[in-house]
Amino acid sequence: MNILVIQGPNINLLGLRNPKIYGELKMEEIHNRLSKVASDLGCQISFFQSNHEGQIVDVIQKANGVYDYLLINAAAYTHTSIAIRDAIEAIAVPVIEVHLSNIHARDDFRHKSLIAPVCKGQISGFGYLGYEMALRIAVSELKGV
């Protein structure tokens, strides 16, 4: 079981960036926690962060046949990127959409996710735990339990 976590723009600023909304954990601390959970669950986990839409599209395309599940926080591109949506739709790998904050309880422009219709599901509003929940769901699905 090989899982890739894709982090979109400004997620590298976690810890500094609006901690009341996004929490106090830095991205690296989130990744360290996820690595421990992945090891307990017996799966491989890798991480990729980019502030550039095209780089995220490239990584999604290359994930096909390499990873068994993708967890993506596309950040602001969630609300704007048809290219990321089309890349997710094009691959056979299932994808869970994750957001730290509850995008439906924030600005109107955050309510719409362009990627939601091509993802297995969305977890939004539970901070770091959203990634952990997504990881546990992905592993359960892959194990068929």
Ligand code: DQA
């Ligand atoms: C976010 C929500 C987005 O609206 C925002 O642009 C982000 C982070 C979240 O994790 O809550 O950068 O995806």
